[in-house]
Amino acid sequence: MKEILVILLITAVVFAATNSTDPFVKISQTVESILSSIDKFLQNLKDVLKTHMVSISRTLSVILGLVGAVLYFSGLNKYSGRGLIIGAILLYILADFISSI
Helix, strand or coil: CHHHHHHHHHHHHHHHHHHCCCCHHHHHHHHHHHHHHHHHHHHHHHHHHHHHHHHHHHHHHHHHHHHHHHHHHHHCCCCHHHHHHHHHHHHHEEEEEEEHH
């Protein structure tokens, strides 16, 4: 990762120095554009990860709730069923909280 960043910066510096009368202005603009593109990439990555985390959490909470209900109401294991139902409710609340951020 460091090597790629160094190569990008060296390329920007060389390109800026050869195409401008004032290389420092061009270097500054090039570095700013690189940093802004990295920032946009990280913002998009955060949005995609948040969307997928919320959808996976909601799906898992429904599955946990159903399994817990079957265990609790069938009498196979009431304590584990109750724990799964409580965990499903908490997971759904957490997913709803994450989606509102």
